[in-house]
Amino acid sequence: MATPGTRAGDADRLSEVAAALAAPVRAAIACQLLSGTAHTGRELARHVGVAPSTASEHLGRLLDAGLLTVEVQGRHRYYRLADADVAVLLERMLTALPDPPTTTAPPGPRLPAAMAFARSCYDHLAGRLGVALHDRLVELDAVRVGPDAVTLTEGGVAVLGGMGVVVARERTRPLVRQCLDWSQRRHHLAGTAGARLLDTLLERRWLQRSATRPRELRLSRSGREGLRAHLGIELP
Amino acid sequence: MATPGTRAGDADRLSEVAAALAAPVRAAIACQLLSGTAHTGRELARHVGVAPSTASEHLGRLLDAGLLTVEVQGRHRYYRLADADVAVLLERMLTALPDPPTTTAPPGPRLPAAMAFARSCYDHLAGRLGVALHDRLVELDAVRVGPDAVTLTEGGVAVLGGMGVVVARERTRPLVRQCLDWSQRRHHLAGTAGARLLDTLLERRWLQRSATRPRELRLSRSGREGLRAHLGIELP
């Protein structure tokens, strides 16, 4: 299943790694080492602007955390990232992190209190309904979630076809893709198939756009019945 | 370019986010919120086992770091992850982090103390020197790294030719290939070109095999100068 359900140990390990990177000096060292090259302690100390003894302590902590490896060569000790996993982790953090420090945006238009049951996300379906559909399609093996890619199965093409959704492979984007729902923090269905699905549901009047907030969607009676008939989903 | 070249600000922001997650309590809160549901401060306090006042401080820090959003509703304050980016970041960290805490591996058969500066890997060059050569050749566009394949460019044939390395296409294997260096966590050059390169360097006495450990190589003075002259590499 897509939702991991983090267990206690995860949080502990997470905090360990985070603590190892919490000091600006250590974060700078890690970034420096991210180039893949090895560096001596003194080089790193000079680069981040601390005394060699201080750098040594930081390097020790990074070693303890398992983020670094040291290689002794003569009177030098070359530090490098422990392995590819660590490099991947840092890269992911660096690419994914930038939440700007939340410059005050609190007033604004005030969110509609409750997350919409169904809403559109770009050109596909999101919200609780989007997640429910995604999960059901996975359950039916219409969409198959692999370690790297998500694919639409033969059966999936048939299931969608039965609902009047015609999917044609496009050059520009994958047939199916998972999109993380901010409100649900679960995946819903994106990609060409996701877009065609939304189109069809709107055409068939299974979904209708709200007059006041065009991104919000309402499930009609026929839509509820249609989804139950075609996919076996019970909706409130 | 493969190496992203992280800048100073990156490291700072990295340490900020890391510091926000460094405390076990905060990491636990973040994991709890990763389910996507909002929680009140007291709920979170109870869940992670601290006093409400303590939780409040932690929540304040997470807010400051931009990882959380709060939504006031009556006398309750519902905390949730700030946005999908944060969820993605946490997910990535949780999936990518597991560097096991470095289970003690010190005893063992004792590696030859220091990783060889240069060593042969089958029939081509590995170790730090192998990686340096590989990187430099990529930099010079002598070797071009594509998404699927690695190719030797026209210029690359010329560069190698200038060093006396004659490469001829063979039936049995690709001209160039990348070989992952276990000690360096970087690629070095393999394939026909890699083999011919090592041959030539040995013939020219730029490299010499160690008497005691034949796979280890020593870079001679002339080798150092030759590599600087032909490839512009500065070696220690």
Place this chain on the structure above:
DNA sequence: GCGACCGTTCGGTCCGCGCCGAACGACCGC
């Protein structure tokens, strides 16, 4: 061997942080 250098360890200072209990303001239900 003798210096020169590299890196770690040690002692010491200081700041910040995590934790709590108590007090305070905000809000709900009655």
Place this chain on the structure above:
DNA sequence: GCGGTCGTTCGGCGCGGACCGAACGGTCGC
């Protein structure tokens, strides 16, 4: 209005971490 609940802020305690300079063991070059 009045208690009860929720959450924050405030003092206060104690620990751990960050930093440095000085001292110590290893290694290289001569």
